Amino acid sequence: MDLSRRQVLGLGAVALGALRLPTTANAKAASQPRLFELPLGTVNAHGWQLTDPLKAPDRFDLVGLRWAKGSHLHAQVRAREAGGRWTRWTALPHPHVPLDGTDPAFTGTADELQFRFKGQARRLTARFVRSLDDAPRKPRARASQQGPLVIPRDSWGAAQAPPRGAPSYGVVQAAFVHHTAGSIEYAPEDSPGIVLGIARYHIESNGWNDIGYNFLVDRYGNVFEGRAGGIEAAVVGAQAEGFNRDTTGIACLGTFTAVPLDDPAIEALAKLIGWKLSIHGVPVQGQVTLTSGGGSTNRYPSGTPVVFERISGHRDSNQTTCPGDQLYAQLPHLRTRAARYAFSASGLTVKAAGQKGLKPVTVSGQLRFADGSSAASAPLSIEYTTAGSAWTPISTTNAGPDGSWAVSVTLPASGQVRAVFAGDAARGRLESTPITVKVVPSLVLTTDKRRARHNTAFAVSGVLTPSQPRVECVLEKQVRGRWTRIQRKRINVRGGRFATKVKPKTPGLYRVSIVADGVVRRRTLRALR
Structure with missing residues (x-):
């Protein structure tokens, strides 16, 4: 079914019951959901199709799209506060790694929005983020190891969007320049909220470990620490599929397709990249050959040697228009400018x-x-x-x-x-x-039998390396196709070994799980009549 204008108008009422997604933010955010969605149905448009204005389920600052696997859609969005002036149309960019949807676009605080679609999509959903009210308005920057001033994570509110796990580390051979998406009509005090919003979307909607970029730079020249793991370190981001382990990624806040990046931001980029490449012993100018890791958004098959400028645009590696035509045209000037800040460093x-x-x-x-x-x-x-x-x-x-x-x-x-x-x-x-x-940890789980009469004890034992003080044993029973917990207990581990017993009281299919820090192992048991 196509998404008609009449159906779109009806979505405004449906949106009030929109799904509120779980969030990993702090207690304040938990009481007021900061990530929520609006179902949009199906789109099948050979040319650009305009929706009627939509009322969002709640006030928002950023918006992106998700859709069913196999969909192919181009989308643009504009937004406004209720009855206010519309923002400019902004393209919703496809993400830097395979994902059935888009990256978010910053709209500014808004209650209503309108889309233009071209292509086809099933189970289309708009996902919204609130963030401007939660981030510090005047974060403090710090300098590091001869480096430029950088606003650290704890200063822009990253504690409200914690990483899912520990960072990974690679090397830094080159820098990729990106733009995000959305309005460039933001004030410097809005920038921390935009960064926080992108982090929330990347973690909570995309399911990534952390914000995808290593650094972010606003129009005013403020530099923000992105993915956790250390400003000086070669932290692996999610910003250029197939080349993440060899590069650092810096995103400029806004869309720079029709307008160039402001000079304060170019200067901040130059200082940041000159410093970052220098501390990793990499020249700022010239070229480098990197081996493609492949991927559906990558321009090059896995294993292909690819020659890049040391400072390249995202479009050089992946199938995207990022960082926008105007900013991409500024890269030669950026390379010359960054070279002024290069230095030899131990x-x-x-x-x-x-x-x-x-x-x-x-x-x-x-x-x-x-x-x-x-x-x-x-x-x-x-x-x-x-x-x-x-x-x-x-x-x-x-x-x-x-x-x-x-x-x-x-x-x-x-x-x-x-x-x-x-x-x-x-x-x-x-x-x-x-x-x-x-x-x-390596966890080996064994049971003395897999089937026995109910009310019979099953011996459960195993080996955990490296050892931990204790593990948790969970016994569940399958009831109407779902696992229901029957018993949970903690077991001491001695010399890397543990042992206990479980006794199913009634006939049926059971599952015993041993849970250690960082690993879980399970076995099914059948209790007979």
Whole structure:
């Protein structure tokens, strides 16, 4: 069924009962949902189709779209406060990773909106975010390691949109420039709320681990820390599918298709990129060859070597018009300007994946010296800390001729890892920015039998490595196709081993689960008559 003008008008009433999505924000946000939606039905339009004005379920600041898998839709939006003046039409951009929907566009605070659609979509839904009222209006910026002033996460309200898990780390070989979407008619005090709104949408609607960008820059030259993990670190974002592990992504707040980015923002971008590439030992100008990781939004198949400018636009790597025609045309000037802020820096980097059980994990990185001296054979100490403990050496290694190094370590539990060059007669001490390494426990679960008469005890036992003080045992029964909890108890773990018993009281299909920090294992049991 096509979405007709009459059907759209009817949606205003339906919207008052719109689904309120769960949120991970703080208690204030929990009492007033900050993410909510409006079902729009089906669209099948060969040309641009205009909806009638829609009343949103609640006041909002950003809006995006979601649709059923297999849909192909282009969309534009404008918004207004009730009875007020419409914003300009803004294209809703497709996200940086595969997703059945769009990224959000900033509209400013609004109650009503209108769409233009072209293409087809099923189960089309508008998703709204409120954020301007929740973010600090005057956040404070801080400088770091010769770097530009950056507004840290705790200053723009990131605690209201916490990451789902620990960050991942890669390398920084180049920078991708993006624009977000939406009105550029915002005041500097609105910028923290826009960043918070994007974070909420990326985490709560898209289901991502954190906000996709590493940094965000507003029209006025304010720089915001994006994805958590450290401003200096090579944090892997969700901003350029297939190249996230090799690049840093910086988004400019607004749409810059028809208008150029303001000069204060260009200057802030230049300082930020010049600093960021320099501390990772990467030249600001010139080209670099990166290997594509593939993906449905990537322009290049997996494994393809691709030559990029060190400062590139998102459209150079992925199928998008981002960062807008006008901003993309400013990139040559940005490269020249960023080169003024490049510098030679001593540096030590570290990266690692998560550790599974007690299997060794590879920790690696790069050592370089600002005076250009060779890092070959320079001794390095790998140190570890957890739960506020002191840094403890866990391994040593030496840098190779090009400064690269790698070593395998086994961590006893999740914690932070850093590399340290103690210094020598000619060169001072260097410490890498610590990174978090999550240890995912290995859990083996066994039962002495799978079927027995009801009221018979089933012995449940297993092995957990690395060990934890205790695990939780949950017994559930399948009732009308759903699992219903019957019993829950905590079990002590001794020497990595645990054991208990469960006794189904009535016939039926049961499930026993062992829950440890970071891992769950389950087995089904049948209680007979």
